[in-house]
Amino acid sequence: MKKLFRSDIDRLTPYKPVAPFDVLAEELGIPPEKIVKLDANENPYGASPKARAAIANFPFTHIYPDPAARHLRAALSDYLSVPAENIIVGSGADEVIDMLLRLFINPGDAIINTPPTFGIYPIAGRLNRAQVIDVPRHPDDFSLDIPAIEQAVADNPHAKILFLTSPNNPDGGITPLADLKRLLALPVIVVWDEAYAEFCGQNTAPLTLEYPNLVVLRTFSKWAGLAGLRVGYGIFPAPIAEMMWRVKSPYNVNVLAQEAALASLRDLDYLMDTVRKIVATRDDFQQQVKSIGWLKTYPSHSNFVLAKVGGGRTAEAVQETLKRQGILVRNYTPSGLHGHLRIAIGKPEDMARLLETLAGM
Ligand SMILES: Cc1ncc(COP(=O)(O)O)c(C=O)c1O
Numbered sequence: 404m405k406k407l408f409r410s411d412i413d414r415l416t417p418y419k420p421v422a423p424f425d426v427l428a429e430e431l432g433i434p435p436e437k438i439v440k441l442d443a444n445e446n447p448y449g450a451s452p453k454a455r456a457a458i459a460n461f462p463f464t465h466i467y468p469d470p471a472a473r474h475l476r477a478a479l480s481d482y483l484s485v486p487a488e489n490i491i492v493g494s495g496a497d498e499v500i501d502m503l504l505r506l507f508i509n510p511g512d513a514i515i516n517t518p519p520t521f522g523i524y525p526i527a528g529r530l531n532r533a534q535v536i537d538v539p540r541h542p543d544d545f546s547l548d549i550p551a552i553e554q555a556v557a558d559n560p561h562a563k564i565l566f567l568t569s570p571n572n573p574d575g576g577i578t579p580l581a582d583l584k585r586l587l588a589l590p591v592i593v594v595w596d597e598a599y600a601e602f603c604g605q606n607t608a609p610l611t612l613e614y615p616n617l618v619v620l621r622t623f624s625k626w627a628g629l630a631g632l633r634v635g636y637g638i639f640p641a642p643i644a645e646m647m648w649r650v651k652s653p654y655n656v657n658v659l660a661q662e663a664a665l666a667s668l669r670d671l672d673y674l675m676d677t678v679r680k681i682v683a684t685r686d687d688f689q690q691q692v693k694s695i696g697w698l699k700t701y702p703s704h705s706n707f708v709l710a711k712v713g714g715g716r717t718a719e720a721v722q723e724t725l726k727r728q729g730i731l732v733r734n735y736t737p738s739g740l741h742g743h744l745r746i747a748i749g750k751p752e753d754m755a756r757l758l759e760t761l762a763g764m
Contacts, residue, residue: 575703
């Protein structure tokens with residue numbers, strides 16, 4: 404049996420997702436409503452009222468979804484100021500990353516990854532038989548090492564895709580547009596993942612009409628509170644968009660996800676208000692966390708904050724103590740960022756409970 408599996412499958416590392424909410428609640432013996440979930444950058448205010456109503460009232464779940472997501476792409480076209488033809492929707496931005504790899508990678512081609520960053524790129528890359536070339540970010544502020552990226556592309560004729568994330572996950576820092584434009588001169592596809600764009604007011608989508616090798620990724624998971632429904636999308640130069648239809652599975656975004664995403668775009672005032680609340684809560688948290696002398700946070704332009712644990716404590720121990728109190732944060736030590744925790748921004752009362760628990764440690 405074993406020899407029937409793909410020969411490289413044993414060597415692939417699976418993505419380690421966070422445990423489901425209800426499973427953890429049961430494990431900890433804490434009711435789910437008492438858990439403060441700050442481990443996956445989700446929106447603590449949930450989906451918008453119009454999105455909830457659209458899901459509750461949708462009558463056609465027995466009918467296959469529109470493979471072209473026409474209504475949603477038309478609404479996204481208005482939202483982003485790019486033609487609908489340049490937009491492709493996926494089951495989360497994760498699926499769009501996988502589609503891109505399927506479209507561009509021949510076995511042995513390479514992707515350029517800039518760790519610490521979103522962990523899916525190398526995992527999906529290897530699954531699609533790409534070599535992964537790591538060009539680490541500067542360790543002090545997690546900015547990109549631009550000359551090293553240029554060198555890596557020059558040294559690797561098989562390099563096809565460069566993944567850049569802004570704001571970057573896990574630190575929340577942004578890459579200046581001048582750096583993006585400089586890197587767009589490289590002979591590779593530049594994937595600019597702005598999953599957290601709404602938290603910093605960024606929209607680089609129109610640049611895909613100017614640069615033939617730029618792809619921009621977005622998602623409804625974070626700002627729009629639809630992580631559980633899985634809706635993300637990419638904005639592509641027209642020739643790439645045309646080819647993407649060849650690798651997209653026909654019914655990849657289900658009917659409720661399409662309806663909820665469309666309704667979210669019709670509820671922008673409500674959603675942008677929650678985005679502003681999250682940003683204000685983040686800024687308050689950044690101020691207040693200074694009183695915890697053993698925790699140093701980095702500046703963030705997103706809905707999460709990276710924190711370095713010091714003062715003789717370990718990130719594991721802090722994470723475990725918080726978990727026992729029903730507060731979930733993400734520990735980055737297993738991903739190679741030793742002694743760091745990533746804390747998503749919740750409601751003000753969530754952050755108050757976190758600060759109080761940290762102060763008592
Ligand atoms: C930078 C980045 N890109 C993409 C994603 C995936 O988004 P989605 O939920 O749409 O698959 C995430 C989720 O954490 C992310 O942090």
